[in-house]
Amino acid sequence: MIWDQADGELRRTFAERGFIACSDAMMAVLRQASKAAQLSDITVLLEGETGTGKQVLARAIHQLDQKRHSRPFVTVHCSTINETLAESEFFGHERGAFSGAVSPRKGLFQAAQGGTALLDDVNDLPLPLQAKLLDVLQRRVVRAVGSDRETAIDVRIMAASNRPLAELVRQNTFRADLYYRLNVVHLSLPPLRERFAELCPLILEFARRHHEVYPGITRVDGELTAHLASQRFEGNVRELEHCVQRMLFAKTEGTSLGVEDWMSQCQDSRNETSREMVRDAAHTLWRVVSREGLSCADVLRLTERYLLEIAMSSGPQTRRDLAQRLRTSERTLYHKLRSHALTSRSASA
Numbered sequence: 066m067i068w069d070q071a072d073g074e075l076r077r078t079f080a081e082r083g084f085i086a087c088s089d090a091m092m093a094v095l096r097q098a099s100k101a102a103q104l105s106d107i108t109v110l111l112e113g114e115t116g117t118g119k120q121v122l123a124r125a126i127h128q129l130d131q132k133r134h135s136r137p138f139v140t141v142h143c144s145t146i147n148e149t150l151a152e153s154e155f156f157g158h159e160r161g162a163f164s165g166a167v168s169p170r171k172g173l174f175q176a177a178q179g180g181t182a183l184l185d186d187v188n189d190l191p192l193p194l195q196a197k198l199l200d201v202l203q204r205r206v207v208r209a210v211g212s213d214r215e216t217a218i219d220v221r222i223m224a225a226s227n228r229p230l231a232e233l234v235r236q237n238t239f240r241a242d243l244y245y246r247l248n249v250v251h252l253s254l255p256p257l258r259e260r261f262a263e264l265c266p267l268i269l270e271f272a273r274r275h276h277e278v279y280p281g282i283t284r285v286d287g288e289l290t291a292h293l294a295s296q297r298f299e300g301n302v303r304e305l306e307h308c309v310q311r312m313l314f315a316k317t318e319g320t321s322l323g324v325e326d327w328m329s330q331c332q333d334s335r336n337e338t339s340r341e342m343v344r345d346a347a348h349t350l351w352r353v354v355s356r357e358g359l360s361c362a363d364v365l366r367l368t369e370r371y372l373l374e375i376a377m378s379s380g381p382q383t384r385r386d387l388a389q390r391l392r393t394s395e396r397t398l399y400h401k402l403r404s405h406a407l408t409s410r411s412a413s414a
């Protein structure tokens with residue numbers, strides 16, 4: 066691949082801060098991120114599935130921020146925040162503000178004073194807290210629980226969402242006014258399955274990062290990346306990193322990672338879980354055969370029919386989507402649908 070000078074530099078700048086990227090889509094994101102880093106007061110919204118690197122990118126932006134990099138970077142996990150204690154988490158409390166508040170405590174925004182506050186999984190923030198957060202964003206002051214004084218905050222706000230916030234706004238589970246406040250610079254991180262060009266550099270980075278598990282990996286076989294490109298990676302880059310760790314753990318010799326390393330580890334553990342699930346299901350089916358008097362063939366046939374129906378009801382899709390979802394060919398799917406006399410408008414063509 067050929068990089069123009071600027072892209073190469075951008076890539077290195079972020080790689081030095083732990084964020085690996087090279088696909089066109091991600092380079093576009095990095096260009097925006099680097100611009101945002103220079104504008105220390107601008108709010109940044111990062112969207113992407115879980116494990117796509119939102120938090121790593123947010124931290125990299127903070128580190129590149131000339132005004133704020135030597136000040137704190139504080140993350141609050143909105144999905145685990147305790148709703149009753151949230152106000153104190155955000156704004157701090159005075160001593161004796163409520164039972165249990167034996168000493169005063171700084172909240173998120175004051176802890177991040179001068180630096181950056183990342184609201185992680187902001188999509189999980191309960192509506193009452195969304196209103197409180199909106200107020201902070203508008204007025205840039207906080208008041209600790211039990212205090213009558215307001216404190217001005219000088220903090221860059223970043224928010225990460227693992228679901229498209231605009232959609233949640235339409236569903237009325239996220240406040241539109243807060244969304245507009247957060248959505249100033251919008252960075253959208255594509256899922257790993259849409260940027261498989263990055264597999265190889267990412268794998269090498271993780272092999273380097275976890276060299277204490279197994280040292281000296283310098284190559285990734287093309288066959289391995291080709292094989293991985295057929296995986297879904299629901300857990301995105303985080304899942305890939307864990308797989309690399311498992312491959313390294315199982316490795317005993319050599320300087321390259323290949324398909325056999327993948328097979329011996331990742332695939333094994335996944336297959337084992339799947340086999341257990343199927344075994345559980347088989348126990349249920351056995352009860353039907355043994356008690357209800359249906360033949361094994363009838364039960365298997367019915368099972369197939371229900372699998373087809375379940376897959377068909379999992380959203381609108383073409384026959385090609387459906388075949389992919391069922392891990393079969395379109396031709397086989399066509400015959401199966403016919404043999405079960407199943408037709409579905411959604412599964413047509």
Ligand SMILES: Nc1ncnc2c1ncn2[C@@H]1O[C@H](COP(=O)(O)OP(=O)(O)O)[C@@H](O)[C@H]1O
Pocket residue numbers: 083084085086113114115116117118119120121122225270302303306
């Ligand atoms: N572009 C990347 N370069 C290097 N490591 C990454 C990248 N994206 C994700 N990771 C790794 O995956 C893990 C999960 O990333 P994270 O930023 O926590 O994802 P998210 O916040 O989107 O759920 C990180 O700890 C990091 O090790």
Ligand SMILES: [Mg+2]
Pocket residue numbers: 115116119120185
């Ligand atoms: Mg995260």
